[in-house]
Amino acid sequence: MDLSLSTADIEAQARARAFVETWLHPNEIACDERTLSKKTLAEIKKNVLRYKLNGVNHTIEDGGHGYTPLQQVLIAEQLGRATNGMWTVCWKASTPLKYGTEKQRQEFLIPINQGKGRACYAITEPEAGSDPSMVKTSAVKKKGRWVISGEKWFVTSADASHVILVHAHVDGDPKKPTLFIVDKDAPGVKVNRIPKFTHNYLYEHFEMTFDKVTVEDDRRLGDVGQGFDLTKEWFTETRIEIAAHCLGAATRATEIANDYAAGRIQFGKPIRDFQAIEFMLADMAVDLFATKSMIYRVGAELNAGLDKKMQHARASALKLYASEMAGRVVDKAVQILGGRGYMRENPVERLWRDVRVDRIWEGTSEIQRMVIAGQIKKRGLGIYSGW
Ligand SMILES: Cc1cc2nc3c(=O)[nH]c(=O)nc-3n(C[C@H](O)[C@H](O)[C@H](O)COP(=O)(O)OP(=O)(O)OC[C@H]3O[C@@H](n4cnc5c(N)ncnc54)[C@H](O)[C@@H]3O)c2cc1C
Known part of the structure; x- marks a missing residue:
């Protein structure tokens, strides 16, 4: 079993990381305080193009970059490291537009991916x-x-x-x-x-x-009556994307908490030397490890051409697990930072507010459980437990 990343995968991942660190992290507080200027937003958008982060889910012919599904996951994970949903600055045409007529493709799909409208x-x-x-x-x-x-x-x-x-x-x-x-x-x-x-x-x-x-x-x-099928395909894609965002958010929060625990001295020693803190960090690390393993595995399966029904089944499991994981992990990060973790100037506080919606939008956790339970009933437990 080879789950290593290719050179192109690593390059896409590093490029997305560089964009987030250069263009999103410095502007997060302005976004949170709703003071981000139009000029700065325009500058960030210019860099979306420069870093090739527009239309990431589309082919080159459709105005995207032809990223593989795994590369899309890697990019979404890095973008998820930004607070305030700033990843949304990286525009892309909604998936159903892929299924439009040639006229709709020329009028909407391609221009939207290129940044001419949304x-x-x-x-x-x-x-x-x-x-x-x-x-x-x-x-x-x-x-x-x-x-x-x-x-x-x-x-x-x-x-x-x-x-x-x-x-x-x-x-x-x-x-x-x-x-x-x-x-x-x-x-x-x-x-x-x-x-x-x-x-x-x-x-x-x-x-x-x-x-x-x-x-x-x-x-x-699309056709009359096709709306739900098109929307379902959009849900599948965005649920996987949300899972990857959650992984990025939880990873950043854990890195901040880990560094803080090493430097914060109370009762004469770094707080990471107290078992209560150490165990929280251990649980956070395992949560990241499990989620990352799931998401990258599905990315590799998608690259190999996973069929649509399985994509739908996998997407619900990923979104459910990753969004609940992010809630747990980011909450622990706030706890480790103590009062500082509750300050809006601190990324963990913003992430804590941000990740709550990931258990609600694009299908609540309850709806994901309904999908997963339905899939087990229809196809057997093996679709999740088999290897
Ligand atoms: C910030 C934000 C952005 C959004 N963006 C968009 C958008 O761009 N476009 C769009 O169309 N929508 C958008 N939504 C809507 C979002 O998808 C819905 O909020 C979500 O699907 C839940 O619907 P609801 O809020 O009406 O809750 P309800 O459906 O009323 O659910 C209320 C509660 O009941 C539970 N529940 C419902 N049915 C069942 C069941 N059968 N079994 C068990 N529990 C159940 C739910 O899980 C939830 O806990 C957005 C929502 C938010 C908060």
Whole structure:
């Protein structure tokens, strides 16, 4: 069994690390305090291109860089070392855009990957969270055009996007979930509220309404009824990405706690020499070791062409394990730093706030457990325990 990284893997990993340390870490506090200037953000974005961190999940022909799935994981892990979700500055087209028409590819997929615009993804509604079949946003065809009406919540990065992928039910029928590409400034698109969250993310999460928004049929992404399948593929990809972010976040927190424990003297010796602290560090190290082993293994499996159903099963397990691991590990890091760990100027405090959402978005931990339990029932325990 060879789980070593290739020269190209190591190069991509090092490049992502250098970007994070040079461009994200120095700007984290400004992001947390919401004082990051437009000028600095523009400078960071220029460097996203320079460090080849745009469109990381797409081929060169589609405006990306043709990274392997394992390289995407390695990059996401490094980006996860930044606080405040600053990794999101590395834009990429949402996966479903890969399945658009040639016109949509030229108009959206390629330019978005190149940094000319951005798309956000609107599925969640006031009454449709974990259960997207409850979506009330409807799309009805009138005189050859689609009329979309509904309300969407938590639309992440809507402020930075020019188009919104809207998950709607054609004729209000949950059996016909369908995606539409809607211009953010189209008549009828309205921002209702910009709520504040636990994290101070780089961008906002809008609450929006779509009041009889009209789009041409060429803005339908995929077939009528294909929306959920396309969204599921997006979930698979982002769940693996979230797991890698969590690994990066927990690794950084552990490094900070480990260094601090070596230098902080109380009762005449470094606190790392107290067993209570030493055992916390030991548990944190094992948590990182286990998570990294899982994620890199799946990266290697994806490189080898893991089939879609298994990808979905693996992605839920990774997201569940890594997000809960990050919660445990970052919390211990705060504890080891004592009062300093509770100060916003300290990265562990920001990471502690940041990683909480990883157990909620893109499917809560409970939903991941439901997926995993369903997979065991359908395919047998061996899909997780077999080797
Ligand atoms: C910061 C942030 C950004 C987000 N960005 C986006 C975005 O860009 N686009 C988007 O569409 N959505 C986005 N979301 C929404 C996110 O995906 C949902 O919050 C999430 O799916 C959970 O839905 P909900 O909040 O409605 O909770 P609910 O579905 O109401 O769940 C409430 C609780 O009940 C539990 N629960 C629900 N069903 C079951 C069940 N069958 N068995 C056991 N427990 C269950 C849940 O696990 C949870 O603990 C974002 C959310 C946040 C917080």
